[in-house]
Amino acid sequence: MALYGERGYEETTVAEIAERAGLTKRTFFRYFTDKREVLFWGSELLEQQMVAAIEAAPASASALGMIGAALDAAAVRFEEVREFAGPRHRIIAASPELRERELIKAASLAAAMARALRARRFGDTAAVLAAHTGTTVMHVAFEQWVDDPNQTAFQQIARDALAQLREIASTG
Amino acid sequence: MALYGERGYEETTVAEIAERAGLTKRTFFRYFTDKREVLFWGSELLEQQMVAAIEAAPASASALGMIGAALDAAAVRFEEVREFAGPRHRIIAASPELRERELIKAASLAAAMARALRARRFGDTAAVLAAHTGTTVMHVAFEQWVDDPNQTAFQQIARDALAQLREIASTG
């Protein structure tokens, strides 16, 4: 991340990263499948925690209610890594390649949450819609959170965004 | 698309595509920035038409109402290319690289629709949420449409999906 920050993602070569870490290019590619992947370490963990939140949600909850629980779980994780979130986000935002990778991570997350929702007896279409809506809300909230000068809690921003979505969907 | 279909995307080399088309690798890259991009020709057109639908929607419409209009516009386009949609979709679904590209196209579409919604005086967050929700509905509907043995109209599937989303969001 230091190198990507200093010289930009495109201009940084894998050989350089490896050298700075005291390894070989070949070894780098044994740890990370990709030059991109190195920026997406924690993503499986986040996915697991959000899925777990859906699995643990009360049976009385609605689909979007369970998504709300998953977002609360994400909030915990995000606050833990707040200090790296900003720089990392700027690096990703500056590179189309990295944005692509971020989007497919989000899609994978959505698919996992959709599976979890189906397991909670929601219908197919409903589960997929709710899950994707959840990642959308997460990203919208993330963008507001990451550059917020007041350091408002992610949980609060996400809950507001989710409420706003409900409002949009019920109006008209 | 023929070559990608025959031998798979990864196994097809740009030199081969160029040869089959009677050109050079170099010339290929002057037309398409990417090996991937060749599968996403019509995407700007689709984007323009969906944005135009939002711009033309009656002022009384809600945000999701305008998204509905945009989906109707997409329906027209999709029906025009129905015969290629299936094979193309299968090729893309089989390759992570291509899925990434598809996702960023969807994100670009969502951003364009969000801009259009802001221009129609919707709030920032509302516009972004509605726009992303629209692309989500579009993809869900597309998956149902593309392999539907009854050849149900895209418009109908999309409208059903949108209605289902409204229901999810208002329940609980």
Add this chain to the structure above:
DNA sequence: CTAGCTGATGTCACCTGGTGTCATGACCGT
């Protein structure tokens, strides 16, 4: 203690996507 196994790393050769640069040649208006 040593022989042999295992797993992590380095070395090297190679392929392919992608780009910069220059040459070639077709077409076009004058």
Add this chain to the structure above:
DNA sequence: ACGGTCATGACACCAGGTGACATCAGCTAG
């Protein structure tokens, strides 16, 4: 017939990524 513009080809080059093999440390069995 002339000069200019534009598309294409030819070629060299770089970086991401992979396969194959060598090396070496640590461990375990006898």
